[in-house]
Amino acid sequence: MTERLHAVTLVVDMPITKIDALDVIAFAADGGVDDARTSHPRVWLAPHAWAEVEIPKFADPPPFAIDVYSDASGEIAWAQARRLHTALERLGWTVEPPRAGAQ
Template sequence: MDAVATLVVQVAITKIDALAVIALAADSPVLSPGSARPRVALDGGAWAEVDVPKFGEPPPLAIDVRSPLGLEHARLSALTLAAALEREAGWVVHPDFPVASGR
């Protein structure tokens, strides 16, 4: 079973647009764009999926970073993606998992 580390972003954006921003920040294409589970491949075998609020619900946007290599890898991949999203898109990204002080 894949490990999951979730990032939370307070933006109102569609799933398609969020995946495009993630793909740009990660410099990786959107995989399976027309499917029920589109995702963006990340380094080391991890990938990012987007969970948008349901109709009428306010943000946040949840980005699930999944890894077959375990929770530590999922979290490291998520933090790397968070830094890229902050740098490239100007998003304020909050990890939904404990992060050692220093970040």
């Protein structure tokens, strides 16, 4: 049985490393970075919802994507993406509004 993930993407147009972006997301979400030393670090935003960061490869310029996932529902993914969007803008980031991501 495969797990269905619901995804919402936030796009940020600024130069930053993946770990620094995750640290800021963790600060905004009042949490921490899980699996920081792996290929798939994440920040838990709520039960059944987490954020992952996709940085362009091969020194491509920004933007980068913050993918907010939920294994429970699209509504949870959307709610947590909107919450994270607001929190990051309060910290001074310019973030595009949430949009549906890959599933």
